[in-house]
Amino acid sequence: MNYFTVFAKKLYTALGNKPKRGLELGKIEKYENVYVVIENGKIKDLTKEKPVDAKCIFADLVIPGFVDCHTHIPFYGYREMDFLRRVGGLSYLDIHASGGGIYETVEKVKNAELSELVRFNLKLLAKYFKKGVTCLEGKTGYGLNELDELKQLQALKILGKISHMDVVPTFMAAHAVPKGTSPSEYMDKVIEMLQKVQNDCQFVDVFCDVGAFDLKQTEKLLIAAKNMNFKIRVHADEIERTGATQLAVKYGATSVEHVLKISEEDIDILARSNTFAVLMPATSYYLNEKYAPARELIDKNALVALASDFNPGSSPVVEPSFVMNLAVRYLKMNPYEVLTAFTLNSAAVLGLADKIGTIEPGKDADLLLYNDADLETVMYLIGITPDVIIKRGQIFEN
Numbered sequence: 001m002n003y004f005t006v007f008a009k010k011l012y013t014a015l016g017n018k019p020k021r022g023l024e025l026g027k028i029e030k031y032e033n034v035y036v037v038i039e040n041g042k043i044k045d046l047t048k049e050k051p052v053d054a055k056c057i058f059a060d061l062v063i064p065g066f067v068d069c070h071t072h073i074p075f076y077g078y079r080e081m082d083f084l085r086r087v088g089g090l091s092y093l094d095i096h097a098s099g100g101g102i103y104e105t106v107e108k109v110k111n112a113e114l115s116e117l118v119r120f121n122l123k124l125l126a127k128y129f130k131k132g133v134t135c136l137e138g139k140t141g142y143g144l145n146e147l148d149e150l151k152q153l154q155a156l157k158i159l160g161k162i163s164h165m166d167v168v169p170t171f172m173a174a175h176a177v178p179k180g181t182s183p184s185e186y187m188d189k190v191i192e193m194l195q196k197v198q199n200d201c202q203f204v205d206v207f208c209d210v211g212a213f214d215l216k217q218t219e220k221l222l223i224a225a226k227n228m229n230f231k232i233r234v235h236a237d238e239i240e241r242t243g244a245t246q247l248a249v250k251y252g253a254t255s256v257e258h259v260l261k262i263s264e265e266d267i268d269i270l271a272r273s274n275t276f277a278v279l280m281p282a283t284s285y286y287l288n289e290k291y292a293p294a295r296e297l298i299d300k301n302a303l304v305a306l307a308s309d310f311n312p313g314s315s316p317v318v319e320p321s322f323v324m325n326l327a328v329r330y331l332k333m334n335p336y337e338v339l340t341a342f343t344l345n346s347a348a349v350l351g352l353a354d355k356i357g358t359i360e361p362g363k364d365a366d367l368l369l370y371n372d373a374d375l376e377t378v379m380y381l382i383g384i385t386p387d388v389i390i391k392r393g394q395i396f397e398n
């Protein structure tokens with residue numbers, strides 16, 4: 001039996017297995033001088049009484065492991081020149097339209113063997129885990145043909161087994177239109193591929209935007225995916241306002257991603273729905289774009305989660321503290337809102353809120369332990385790493 005305890009001078013966590021909406025996001029539980037009792041990988045108790053005969057680890061600050069509900073892992077290689085071209089004045093769309101951007105990564109992923117793809121991403125996940133991310137979502141979308149999309153899905157499956165993190169796969173063959181094909185022709189192929197991936201993932205995502213898929217093509221995919229019981233997610237209103245958010249809400253999407261350009265009406269519709277707005281401020285930073293209207297969404301009672309969008313183009317970040325820092329700085333979220341959005345609410349997007357995302361009895365023991373830090377430090381000190389990471393009761397010292 002694996003039995004031990006963590007003594008926290010301060011412990012912050014959201015509570016429960018229901019995501020927090022609107023102002024509820026800012027209501028976190030704060031405990032002082034508390035023991036977290038861990039048995040066989042699960043949290044057994046949260047108590048003021050020192051458990052007898054248990055090994056004890058002390059920490060100034062304990063919080064739940066971060067859950068990153070939107071990344072583009074697995075990718076292969078980087079795109080440093082995209083970054084420099086954008087700084088030089090080219091837009092994300094200019095680069096994409098000239099055959100660069102996503103297409104550059106598609107070429108690299110196609111040319112990589114499955115083993116190389118796994119090796120490259122395993123290294124990234126190891127770095128990210130050390131920073132406190134204990135669960136991550138990853139997407140296909142750099143294959144754009146059946147063979148390479150399935151290769152990415154396979155890589156995600158392997159990564160889930162051999163990395164320390166929980167890895168949740170999403171099928172996103174509708175990430176870009178392959179060169180030489182028409183969007184509607186390719187969308188029909190994506191719909192055919194759904195059957196092949198049904199047993200391997202629960203989520204389907206689509207990039208509905210200028211330069212990718214329009215509302216009509218997106219709607220066709222959403223209908224097909226829903227009929228096959230997939231949960232749907234939509235990259236919506238990121239580059240331009242297309243109306244994708246409203247379309248996604250209409251089809252009961254789990255989440256809309258980015259929503260940088262949503263209108264007042266979109267905000268109202270989203271706030272009244274059960275669709276999450278997944279906010280990713282690092283993308284706005286890298287694309288030099290506006291930030292999502294987080295304050296309005298929260299103040300109007302929307303469901304909000306925070307994620308990195310980790311990818312080699314629009315968000316090359318292996319750094320959760322940077323994402324949280326931007327959320328405080330530019331999304332104007334307070335540290336309690338940020339913590340809930342990056343733990344419980346992110347877990348809820350992935351359908352895992354019963355299992356992870358908070359520190360309470362019955363959930364997996366996924367904890368981050370820091371010394372000489374308080375909650376605010378974690379969002380202010382870019383690059384801070386937990387001193388100890390506990391994943392399903394396993395202890396990793398940094």
Ligand code: NIG
Nearest residue numbers: 102207235309311312313314
């Ligand atoms: O979420 N918007 C589309 N996809 C990604 C970017 C992927 C890439 O540039 O490689 C995003 O920003």
Ligand code: FE
Nearest residue numbers: 072235257309
């Ligand atoms: Fe994305």
